[in-house]
Amino acid sequence: ETGVTQSPTHLIKTRGQQVTLRCSSQSGHNTVSWYQQALGQGPQFIFQYYREEENGRGNFPPRFSGLQFPNYSSELNVNALELDDSALYLCASSSGGADIQYFGAGTRLSVL
Amino acid sequence: EDQVTQSPEALRLQEGESSSLNCSYTVSGLRGLFWYRQDPGKGPEFLFTLYSAGEEKEKERLKATLTKKESFLHITAPKPEDSATYLCAGTFAGSYKLIFGSGTRLLVRP
Numbered sequence: 028e029t030g031v032t033q034s035p036t037h038l039i040k041t042r043g044q045q046v047t048l049r050c051s052s053q054s055g056h057n058t059v060s061w062y063q064q065a066l067g068q069g070p071q072f073i074f075q076y077y078r079e080e081e082n083g084r085g086n087f088p089p090r091f092s093g094l095q096f097p098n099y100s101s102e103l104n105v106n107a108l109e110l111d112d113s114a115l116y117l118c119a120s121s122s123g124g125a126d127i128q129y130f131g132a133g134t135r136l137s138v139l
Numbered sequence: 140e141d142q143v144t145q146s147p148e149a150l151r152l153q154e155g156e157s158s159s160l161n162c163s164y165t166v167s168g169l170r171g172l173f174w175y176r177q178d179p180g181k182g183p184e185f186l187f188t189l190y191s192a193g194e195e196k197e198k199e200r201l202k203a204t205l206t207k208k209e210s211f212l213h214i215t216a217p218k219p220e221d222s223a224t225y226l227c228a229g230t231f232a233g234s235y236k237l238i239f240g241s242g243t244r245l246l247v248r249p
Contacts, residue, residue: 031182060236069143069226069239070183083236117182119237127173128237130182 031120031131039137040108048103048134050118058082059101060128061093062117070117076101077123105136113138141165141231145240152217152247160212160243162227170230172210173237174203177224186212186225217247 032051040046052059058077062070072085076095090106099120105112115135119128146161164172171190175183187196189205196203200221202213212225224244228237 033182062237062239067241069228069241070237072236072238075236083234085236119182127185127188129185130175132180132182135180 031118031129033116033118033131033134035134036132037135037137039139041139042108042110044108045104045106046108046136048105048116048118048136050101050103050120050131052099052101052118052120053129056120056122056129057099058121058123058126059095059099060119060121061101061103062119063087064115064117064133066114073103108138110138112136141168141229141238143227143229143238143240145225145227145243147243148241149244150246152214152245154218154247154249155216157213157215157217159214160225160227160245161209162212162240163209164227164229165231166208168232170232172205173228173230174210174212175226175228177226177242183226214245217245219247219249221245222247 034049060075061073064070074084075082079095092104095101115133117133119130121128143164173188174186177183187203192207194205200215204211224242226242228239
């Protein structure tokens with residue numbers, strides 16, 4: 028059984044650019060949640076996808092958007108990058124929204 | 140607004156010196172309380188979930204407990220490999236998102 032995998036592991040962008048982060052959910056899981064973790068802080072919820080539909084969103088602006096595909100993998104897109112977007116982006120998958128969420132290793136995004 | 144607060148922010152222990160980490164949460168509407176371990180540069184690793192006051196779960200040197208207003212992660216006779224950041228998170232009525240505390244950074248010295 029494969030766990031949650033994220034790509035790329037590291038990414039460097041400049042302010043104003045756009046970025047796409049990818050996540051493959053754990054086998055058998057149909058729900059993916061995305062979190063942003065700033066240095067020294069706990070993860071902050073961005074949004075959750077259940078069976079290809081957005082199923083809840085945190086306090087993030089619309090330039091943060093996502094997709095879930097029929098195989099339950101997911102993408103996080105961030106437009107018009109700002110310096111404060113520099114963080115570790117975590118993907119978590121679960122079997123349904125209420126179940127235990129299992130995390131990937133994250134993508135470290137640096138915005139210069 | 141639902142909140143989760145962890146204390147202390149950092150904890151240094153000698154190998155074998157037992158201690159406890161605290162997690163307090165907004166009392167109304169808790170669905171579940173989760174503990175994760177996070178190593179530097181890695182994603183959180185699931186440890187325990189608790190749903191009812193009085194519930195306890197154990198794994199090796201770790202034991203998690205839940206009361207009506209807080210949770211504790213007890214570490215018995217810790218080893219240097221237990222050094223990590225321990226994150227507490229809750230899910231609350233009306234949402235399945237995890238609300239995290241800021242974590243406790245644990246350092247166990249040999």
